Amino acid sequence: MADPAGYVDEIRRIISFALEIPPEQLTDTTPFDDLGMTSRQRIQLLSRVEVAYGVSVDVDELERLVDIRGVAEVIAEAVEAQHARG
Numbered sequence: 001m002a003d004p005a006g007y008v009d010e011i012r013r014i015i016s017f018a019l020e021i022p023p024e025q026l027t028d029t030t031p032f033d034d035l036g037m038t039s040r041q042r043i044q045l046l047s048r049v050e051v052a053y054g055v056s057v058d059v060d061e062l063e064r065l066v067d068i069r070g071v072a073e074v075i076a077e078a079v080e081a082q083h084a085r086g
Contacts, residue, residue, distance in 0.1 A: 002080045004072035007053070011071050014048050028069040049075055055082050 008028055016023040019035055026035075032042065042065050049071060050057055055078035064070045 002076040004069065004076040007072040007075045008068055010052065011049060011068050011075070014052065015045065015068065018045065018048070026068060028072075029067050031067055032065070045071065050078075053079055055079055 012023050012026050015021070015032075015035075016026060018041065019037065021035065037045075039062075042062055043059075046057055046059075046062065046065060053075055055075065057074055057078050061074045064074050
């Protein structure tokens with residue numbers, strides 16, 4: 001699997017911008033629920049990272065989008081799957 005750590009900083013930047021929170025206040029494991037992120041905002045986040053990385057993620061993966069680390073893992077898997085398909 002691609003290393004999820006390579007996606008963490010960009011995902012943190014996207015979330016920081018979307019929620020208007022300074023990036024230094026977001027750790028890799030800060031639960032999105034603690035930030036007040038709604039399910040709608042998670043869908044928007046998913047859309048943003050799909051565009052940023054040129055991948056498509058199944059909406060069933062939403063339940064894994066609970067923190068920055070979870071988003072990074074989902075994106076790493078999607079990027080790897082896309083590369084495997086060619």
